[in-house]
Amino acid sequence: MNIHETDDYASVNINQGMTLTEKIIAKASNRTHVSPGEVLFVNVDVLMSHDPCTPGVASVFKKEFGEEAKVWDPDRFIMIPDHFVYSADPQANQNIRVMREFANAQNITHFYDVGTPDYKGVCHIGLAEGGHTRPGEVLLGTDSHTVTAGAFGTFAIGVGITDGAYALGTGAIPLMVPATIKVNYYGKKAKSVQAKDLILVLMKELGVEGATYNAIEFTGNVIDELSVEERMTMCNMVVECGAKNGIMVPNQATLDYLATRTRIPYTVMTPDEDAQYVRTIDIDVSGLTSVIARPHSPDNVVAVAQLENIAISQAYIGSCTGGKTDDFIAAAEILWQRKVTIPTYAVPATKEVFHNLITTQVKGRSVYEILTRAGVKLSSEPGCAACCGGPADTFGRVRDPISVISTTNRNFVGRMGNKGAMIYLASPYAVAAAAVSGFITNPERYLTNDY
């Protein structure tokens, strides 16, 4: 693997081409040109909120706009409970009831309520499944991993409750135009290397604040060849290096996916050829092997091969980062006719993902069957679950100061429940390999070429 860098940012001029992010912001603010650093009122196409934040958004909305105020557009506020859904915690349950009341009072079109056929699970994956992540649009969500939708060519960012409430009332929000870092992945990647590895390599390169206030625009043949879900994994973790958003020009797979999900017309936008980037990073993936982020930071990245003797007590497969259908198929490739030797928890991100585990086969057997035969504790209750710890009764929550390997996005102190736990972040292949051996293991040991 090789990483090359150039700094090619000069002073901005109005005739200069724009990056993909700049072009979307310009369109959404009715401007012909925008430059990094400008603060503009930007029109919002979609606003999303989930159960930890909707009650706060609703409170601020009512306080500021009035008890009887109506949301700016009931078709464009997407409500997705996902964080603390399957818990007996009274406050967590109350939040779902508040969502229900608000959705009813406001005639919200897209409320994916718990216990109904509409329920989805993790909001970022549910947004995509519901056709709410569309190219060229502005999407805000009250969750930092809202950046996931950048995989669809959407300008998608995480916001707080106050900003969310403001957008809910007005359909717009003041935003600073970010400068863009271009990251070009090229070369031929090994089968064992997954999107998670590609983004962790960038974490190592940029560090946890290396992209603060910046957009990251992904490009290169490796990005073009990724599946829709793998592209979502890439954009999902850009917030872990501080980025405002991550974005890609939709590839054919993405356009095919969108065609089955939405009938709302959209415009595919591309960066101008003479767009200016604050930094360009070229990453040659040839020769890259599986990597892993050590505790307690997502940028603490080394090759899996360097840590192979470290014992692991628990494994976790789930979340917006690592709980999608492709992630489970990858785990199944490793777990086919094998057994896990450590407690291994798996939580499908959404109901659709869970359904896919049953209908998708790997070497003649369903992913569901492969996982359960291997001894994986597979939850049938989609959601965020133990990625962020959650209430005491959360499935897979880390209760002891043990070493855990996980397909999730953050390994901060206490993130998955116990403050003394050591969390290692890795690809679904590497997590499944560790679940089998009980040690951090290079997944190449278990991968054959017959899939």
Place this chain on the structure above:
Amino acid sequence: MTINNVMRGTVYVLGDNIDTDQILTAEYLKINPASAEGREELATLAMCGLPEGALPFINSQTQRAGYDFIVAGKNFGCGSSREHAVVALGASGVKAVVAQSFARIFFRNCVSTGQIMPVTLNEGCDIRALKTGDTIEIDLDAHQIATADGILKTAPVGELANIVAAGGLFAYARQTGKI
């Protein structure tokens, strides 16, 4: 809250990359930070996610922050977009966070809520001499902080200064006739 342009008080000193799970652990996201009861509950939980063995941040007698300010290194508030973290600090009595740099969403939430003042130190400012419990004086207009050992220079708020000056996003929108 109203932000005074000169603030004097004690500091709680932290390192780099203090994430929002350390400021407010995710399990408490079930609390509504925009309700009076929620705010009260969050006030006692500020910095509840600090590692085992960290000096207590909440005073056990008052159940509020034992310090007026947090002083930290780089990338304060990284991780989640949870506004609960900003509200927990503000409700606990913290008036300002002084840091070498801030994570984007945390900074934005400070500005939009007007709950606490995010103060960014000038590049190269050395905070190693500061210890938890020390008294400092922050002068926002003069862009400087007086410590026992001298003066630390701070950076202007930047592009969002108008919103900070108004006291938050809604106040700013009203002042400028946006809503």
